[in-house]
Amino acid sequence: MASIKDVAAEAGVSVATVSRVLNDHPSVSADARARVLSAVGALGYRPNAVARSLRxxxxxxxxxxxxxxxxxxxxxxxxxxxxxxxxxxxxxxxxxxxxxxxxxxxxxxxxxxxxxxxxxxxxxxxxxxxxxxxxxxxxxxxxxxxxxxxxxxxxxxADGRTAVRDLVAHLHGLGHRRLAIIAGPAATTTGRERVEAFREALGAYGLELPDAYIGQGDFQAESGRRVTEGFLDLAEPPEVVFAADNLMALGALDAVRARGVRVPDDIALAAFDDIPWFVHTDPPVTAIAQPTxxxxxxxxxxxxxxxxxxxxxxxxxPARLVVRRSCGEPYPASPEPDPAQAPAVQHPAKNRSHT
Amino acid sequence: MASIKDVAAEAGVSVATVSRVLNDHPSVSADARARVLSAVGALGYRPNAVARSLRxxxxxxxxxxxxxxxxxxxxxxxxxxxxxxxxxxxxxxxxxxxxxxxxxxxxxxxxxxxxxxxxxxxxxxxxxxxxxxxxxxxxxxxxxxxxxxxxxxxxxxADGRTAVRDLVAHLHGLGHRRLAIIAGPAATTTGRERVEAFREALGAYGLELPDAYIGQGDFQAESGRRVTEGFLDLAEPPEVVFAADNLMALGALDAVRARGVRVPDDIALAAFDDIPWFVHTDPPVTAIAQPTxxxxxxxxxxxxxxxxxxxxxxxxxPARLVVRRSCGEPYPASPEPDPAQAPAVQHPAKNRSHT
DNA sequence: CCCGTCGATGTAATCGATTCCACGAGTTCC
DNA sequence: GGAACTCGTGGAATCGATTACATCGACGGG
Structure with missing residues (x-):
């Protein structure tokens, strides 16, 4: 691969001049600049980023x-x-x-x-x-x-506190009282904060978050499946499962489907993080969307x-709540809900550049 | 940030010796090696990858x-x-x-x-x-x-030819005769090959692939939506839409949902590339899975x-066909189909390392 | 006419590593 | 006892760039 020396030789100038042309330093004659540029073209020269970085x-x-x-x-x-x-x-x-x-x-x-x-x-x-x-x-x-x-x-x-409050209000309004969460690792801030925000929001309605309703996940799908199975095995299973990220929600869906349990009739599901696929899952998943x-x-x-x-x-x-059907809200008859209705947005996909 | 010279000074040896220790060259005395290693530890020295690469x-x-x-x-x-x-x-x-x-x-x-x-x-x-x-x-x-x-x-x-033949056999068996494809860019091999494999497979059943049933997409969701809308607007819309990748399938789902058209009753859908979400879409999507x-x-x-x-x-x-419900196959009553039944696998998620 | 200034250019040091070569000390072998 | 080797080590060249400094010619002012 051609180096700056080869260019200098080809153009009949010193390496210093070549370097000056490349970094468009002012004091180079028009003639020298032209010769260097043509040598660069002839040799297909590209500066070595490694050498440049070292210097x-x-x-x-x-x-x-x-x-x-x-x-x-x-x-x-x-x-x-x-x-x-x-x-x-x-x-x-x-x-x-x-x-x-x-x-x-x-x-x-x-x-x-x-x-x-x-x-x-x-x-x-x-x-x-x-x-x-x-x-x-x-x-x-x-x-x-x-x-x-x-x-x-x-x-x-993103701060999800307000959105989590909106979510709990939504769930409470639908009559749900036994709410569970699939938490992320306690070592992460988002793992802790989402549980805390959830507990706090429940408190505002006089609801508790018992330990049995806090499942320890690791933000990956398999843990969502495992925790959800645990919830379903409880003597008194929760009415709602809130997954602290989208992959654990996927795992939760795997688990409920494997059991033949229906969403939202038998159990409601919500997730932190909204993704385009949530519009098309069965049922569409209510989620908290971050301005990623x-x-x-x-x-x-x-x-x-x-x-x-x-x-x-x-x-x-701020993050915001996107209401869909997975928690049991009576869904509008028309395929698209009123876009003006807050705090709900139907198609996050529309905000994404490839869509 | 400490350099090899600092280490050499600290250890009381030359840079050459330090370099030898670092690249565990045989001819270094145990004593020198120990002194260098301790100097490295004391200074928290890490070799500069940029300089190393240059040399x-x-x-x-x-x-x-x-x-x-x-x-x-x-x-x-x-x-x-x-x-x-x-x-x-x-x-x-x-x-x-x-x-x-x-x-x-x-x-x-x-x-x-x-x-x-x-x-x-x-x-x-x-x-x-x-x-x-x-x-x-x-x-x-x-x-x-x-x-x-x-x-x-x-x-x-991956070679999808066989899987595409399996797909067309499946579709033909379900009684579909008007099959359309959302193609990828003609500039890509996968864009061309998938159309060709599809056309060839149709030919084996005496079916044509008319131009009106070849929609030009670009492997991104929005094009899938646009092309699908075009198909739905035809005087004689296709009975099946086969998307050449998963994002265009997502776009197709967006389009059919916006129109209030039902899958698979009104139109069937299949996709190239299988992803975990296809298990949970409404309905689950029949897809061709690559050994990614x-x-x-x-x-x-x-x-x-x-x-x-x-x-x-x-x-x-080889790629392989994964049959789900989006083309109208009578789905087994049990939540899991017989895993021995070929060529169908229900949960691609199970093959993924995090699941 | 001479000197200071300025613009264009080249020489060489430098960045932080690797590695060839030389050198000195200690061994081995005849 | 000395030649031949081995082993451990250091000096210095090198990779491909950037840039401070020196040089040189031209030019303008006094």
């Missing part, structure tokens, strides 16, 4: 460590992150932690070794020493979706600000 | 350019690619082309600039000059899922073989 100590690359690529929520997040980063002149390297702290560490270490300019993390646990050290050592970092308390790093996330694209973009902006020496602030955006 | 001309990194991250099929592919690559000591950088040739080029260029060791591509088009040049210039490359004819690059893909994980792993093995100077062969694996 300038900048990779123009962001690392993104997400909890699970197979989760459509994170997939959409990754997409918006890459889009915004590209617009700002950065590339993104994605590391998939698969909800495993050891894998998360592997990717953080790998990204740090590659000297990425900044790190975007959605931590799977309370924070490995590695990540905390990196943050302390001054690696520009931003948490997205989940975060680690007590670390001085901006956080970009906005979160990704805001996170990148905050991170790039940090990298470039500007402040870089935390951002919290 | 060794190896990045231990694979580039993966996929057509669309939001497509669960590619998401699963990416996951298995990363897994296998990690097992073989490589990292993966993913570029999402979003079915856009210009974006694909952007990522290929970016990856080449970063001097990745090899490239895994699922081309969105007939092949940009950039990619063809890279292949000719000797960049180790492997095509996965889709490929470009006439280029000397191994191809790892196997494809990803085989592609990585072929690419790494090429990188390391070994042959690296093309691989073709």
């Amino acid at each position: 300038t100590d900048q990779t123009h690359t962001l690392g993104l460590v997400i909890s699970d690529v197979m989760n459509p929520y994170f997939t959409e997040l990754a997409r918006s992150v890459e889009e915004e980063a590209r617009a700002l002149g950065y590339s993104v390297i994605i590391g998939n932690a698969d909800e495993r702290p050891d894998l998360q560490d592997h990717h953080v270490r790998n990204l740090l070794d590659r000297r990425i300019d900044g790190l975007l993390v959605s931590p799977t646990d309370g924070g490995s020493p590695l990540m905390l050290d990196a943050a302390r050592a001054g690696t520009p970092m931003v948490f997205v979706d989940r975060w680690i308390p007590g670390v001085d790093v901006p956080v970009v996330r 694209g906005e979160l990704g973009r805001a996170a990148v902006r905050a991170l790039v600000a940090r990298i470039e020496g500007r402040p870089g602030e935390s951002v919290t955006l | 060794t001309d190896q990045t231990h990194t694979l580039g993966l350019v996929i057509s669309d991250v939001m497509n669960p099929y590619f998401t699963e592919l990416a996951r298995s690619v990363e897994e296998e690559a990690r097992a073989l000591g490589y990292s993966v950088i993913i570029g999402n082309a979003d079915e856009r040739p210009d974006l694909q080029d952007h990522h290929v260029r970016n990856l080449l600039d970063r001097r990745i060791d090899g490239l895994l591509v699922s081309p969105t088009d007939g092949g940009s000059p950039l990619m063809l040049d890279a292949a000719r210039a000797g960049t180790p490359m492997v095509f996965v899922d889709r490929w470009i004819p006439g280029v000397d690059v191994p191809v790892v893909r 994980g196997e494809l990803g792993r085989a592609a990585v093995r072929a690419l790494v073989a090429r990188i390391e100077g070994r042959p690296g062969e093309s691989v073709t694996l």
Whole structure:
């Protein structure tokens, strides 16, 4: 592969001049510039990003460590992150932690070794020493979706508290009194917060959240299935199951279908995170939608600000309830409900760029 | 951040010795090794991968350019690619082309600039000059899922021909005679092949595939919706719509739902690519399942073989039909059909590692 | 006419690693 | 006892870029 020396030789100038042309430094003669450009074209030369990074100590690359690529929520997040980063002149390297702290560490270490300019993390646990050290050592970092308390790093996330209250109001209005939740790992903020918000919202209606109605999941489908089976085996099964993410909701659907239980007649189902498929499941699933694209973009902006020496602030955006049929609401006869009716939006797909 | 010089100073040896310890070169005394290791620990030193890559001309990194991250099929592919690559000591950088040739080029260029060791591509088009040049210039490359004819690059893909024949047999057996397809872009091999396989299978039953029943899609949801609306507007609408990928099937579902048309009573639906959600849609969707994980792993093995100077062969694996309810088959009364019955598998989710 | 300034260019140091080569000390073998 | 080897080590070149500094010619002002 041609190097800058080959270009210099071909153009009959020094490597310094070639470099100046490439970085369009002002003091190059029109003649030299033309000769360099034509040599570049003739050789099909492309600057070696590795060498450039070594010299300038900048990779123009962001690392993104997400909890699970197979989760459509994170997939959409990754997409918006890459889009915004590209617009700002950065590339993104994605590391998939698969909800495993050891894998998360592997990717953080790998990204740090590659000297990425900044790190975007959605931590799977309370924070490995590695990540905390990196943050302390001054690696520009931003948490997205989940975060680690007590670390001085901006956080970009959605606040689901209000939406969870709306959900509980909706469920209570439908006459449900025994509500259960499939929680995420206690080591994650979202794992804890969603349970807390749920408990708090129940409290407002004088309802309890007994331990038997808190199933411990891990944000993956299999755990949703397992926990739901446990709920169905109880002497007094819950009337509603609220899954703290969309994959556990998928697992819950697997479980109820395997048992021949009907939704919402026998049991109601709701989920945190809205995805396009929820419109077409049987029945369509009531869910809490996060402004995923906005979160990704805001996170990148905050991170790039940090990298470039500007402040870089935390951002919290509201999530909102999307009511469908899985909790038993009398559904409008027309295929499309009144779009003006709040807080309900029928087709999240319509907000997505490919749709 | 500490460099190899700092470690050398701390340990009282030369940088050469430090490097030898790090790459466990045999000729280092036990004493020197111990001193270096403790210096490494004390300083929290990690070798700079950028500098190392510059010197060794190896990045231990694979580039993966996929057509669309939001497509669960590619998401699963990416996951298995990363897994296998990690097992073989490589990292993966993913570029999402979003079915856009210009974006694909952007990522290929970016990856080449970063001097990745090899490239895994699922081309969105007939092949940009950039990619063809890279292949000719000797960049180790492997095509996965889709490929470009006439280029000397191994191809790892699934053959859907048999499964499509099974599908048409199934549809014909149910009495359907007017079958339509939502095709992918003609610039892609999968876009063309699936139409051809479908036409051929129809031919075996003496059925035609008229132009009006070939809708031009682009593998994204919105095109599936648009094409399906076109089909429904025909004087003689098809009895079956076969979507060439899962996102267009989602779009088709959107369209039929918006019209209040029932599946499978008014129109049947089938899709290429099976995903976990198809089990829970209303109705469950009959689909052709690819051995996605196997494809990803085989592609990585072929690419790494090429990188390391070994042959690296093309691989073709069979896809298979998974019958569900969306085409109108009388569904067994029990929630689970007999698993021995071929060619049908009910829960693709069970084959996925997180389930 | 001479000197200071400016624009264009080249030389060489540098980034952080790897690795070839040379060197000194200790062994082995004749 | 000395030649030939081995082993552990350090010095220095190298990868491909960027950039501070030096140089040189042209030009304008006094």
